[in-house]
Amino acid sequence: MVDDRALTALRGHDSELAQAAAALAIGGVADPWQVPLGDADRRLLALHRSATGRDLEVTVTCASCGTVNTAVLAPSTVPPWEPRSVWWGPGCGLREPVLADLADLPSTGAALELLRRCAVGPLPLDAEPSAVELVDTTLAGPLVVSCVDCGTSIEAPVDVEPLVLAALFRRLxxxxxxxxxxxxxxxxxxxxxxxxxxxxxxxxxxxxxxxx
Ligand SMILES: [Zn+2]
Structure with missing residues (x-):
């Protein structure tokens, strides 16, 4: 169990990125800035459980019948993290972003800069910034659940990193x-x-x- 006093380290950081790095450090990661984003999300779910004694829950209201459904997000209920990369050619490819890759991205051309930072070897001339999505293993995107009452498939946007950080600040x-x-x-x-x-x-x- 993570001690509540350890969580106070989160309050020393203004940006969400720095807070995420601090949270990973609280969870025992030695070099949080070098953690792949998908791995970081799973570690944050584990930290949520360790710090609050329960798993992160997301509520989704069914548009058909109004039932409020609860989805549990825990290391055991999400797909495990697996390293992902793209092979473009000999000595040339794309790796998954780590936390440090998101630091100080320019306000314009951020996607292209992220692509450059994650390129291994020379960047092909025709590489599109959207290629980074191919190495995205984060737990951010639509969460699809079947309504417990009427069975309708419902979708809710979920982003684990800010959800866990918000829960930890509520805990504090x-x-x-x-x-x-x-x-x-x-x-x-x-x-x-x-x-x-x-x-x-x-x-x-x-x-x-x-x-x-
Ligand atoms: Zn329903």
Whole structure:
């Protein structure tokens, strides 16, 4: 289980990319900027489980019957990451982007620059920026589920990286509320409260909240 205090490292970063790198580091990755994007998404799902005790859930409302369906996104429910590359010729091809490849992309021509960064050997003259999609193993795109009630196939756009980061920030906010409740109710200092195991802190905080 990842300690809540470790998660506070996320707050030191403004960009989503830097937050993702920090999250991977919290999850134990030694060189997060060199992690392929598809691998990173699976690792973030594992971190979500480790930090919150549950898997990431996405709700999708059925347009036909209005039923709210819940899809669980976990390392065990998504296709495993497998390295992917494109072979263009001898000594020439395309590798999957790593986190560092997304850093400081220009606002115009970003797709072409990403293609250049991921090219192995010389870039063919006729290479299209869209070729990067061939090496995309991220968990971003439409999620298709069958409605549990009427069976209609429904689609929802899902992007695991921002979803996990948002969930981790919600977790941090919830911990702040718990700490505040305990400090107010018992007069304990921050160090004492933060030294409590997360489940005990949450339990005490819920007792305080119930007593209000
Ligand atoms: Zn339905």
């Amino acid at each position: 906010d919830a911990v702040d509320v718990e700490v505040h409740l305990l400090a107010e109710a018992y007069g304990w200092d921050l160090a004492t409260i933060e030294a409590l195991p997360g489940d005990r802190r949450a339990r005490f905080a819920s007792i305080v909240a119930e007593g209000r």
